[in-house]
Amino acid sequence: MAYNSTTALDLITGALRKINALAAGETPNAQDAADAQQVLNDMIELWSIDHLLVYSSVENLLRFIPGQYQYTIETPVGGTLTGTFTNASVSITGVTIPANVAVGSFIVDSAGCVPAGTTVAALPGGGVITMSVAATFTPAPNPETFTYTVNGNFAIPRPLAITNAFTRITASGNTGLDYQIDIVTRDKYASIGLKGLNGPWPILLYYDPTFPLGTLYFYQNPSQAGVLHLWTDTILSDFATLTQAINLPQGYAQAIKTNLALFLAPEYGKTAGALLVQQAKSSLASIRSLNAMPAVQAFFDRDIVRGQRTDAGWIMHGGFN
Secondary structure (H helix, E strand, C coil), X not given: XXXXXXXXXXXXXXHHHHCCXXXXXXXXXXXXXXXXXXXXXXXXXXXXXXXXXXXXXXXXXXXXXXXXXXXXXXXCEEEEEEEECCCCCCEEECCCCCCCCCCCXXXXXXXXXXXXXXXXXXXXXXXXXXXXXXXXXXXXXXXXXXXXXXCCCECCCCCCCEEEEEEEECCCCCCCCEEEEEECCHHHHHXXXXXXXXXXXXXXXXXXXXXXXXXXXXXXXXXXXXEEEEEEECCCCCCCCCCCEEEEECCHHHHHHHHHHHHHHHHHCCCCCHXXXXXXXXXXXXXXXXXXXXXXXXXXXXXXXXCCCCCCHHHHCCCXX
């Protein structure tokens, strides 16, 4: 089986048994489970910033705006609003609409009467928001409070790390050509004298993980339409509820249980035994070893080595770089 389905309660129960805070067959009471869930989510967030604990990357398909080389990225919550939802209707009525609500903002209601991924499709005025998808039922109470996002230029979760990128050309009769974008450091990007230099598409990318909106800086300035394929590390998901089912790759459930046990032990006045400590370390080492990137062919600095490029870019330049 490729994945193992589990819940936060299963993981917490297993972790507490490993430190003898629970006996076989026992489950934690509601307060202990809620406290442990917070510790579990804190640990999962910590794992998300460890590249070797992240088991996959996400390919995000985004579109360049010709003439723009700086982009913000993320969908932070902008605030809460109150409005009336009606079953099978795309309209939220009776809303006092603030200035930062925009077309494309995501909408999340507490009752769950609108599907995940619903966005603002239009703002026709008169206290009405038109949604991209109709409500699936009329909530009670109604009017209802809901949240909305204030999106960056790229409306995807703020990445913790960008692993790769390329542009797929969609203009000039050369649809389908891919052009590699090198991920560079801040110092490398800062050394570029004319950052707004126009080019058919970018060749470099520097990512500044500012908060709440991350910032992407491209060089050269894209002057053509193109699709950005941006590979980002998967952000490991928090457990929203104790009973929420989640699929984990092989080895992750054991690693979570043993390491969560180490996090919980001090709160229960327990001392983790040497065997448990070794199991926790070994499980993380196995995951890191599996997720480690294989050795790749070395690349030469563009500014040092000059020569005919091998990435098909010469086609768009008529044979010249």
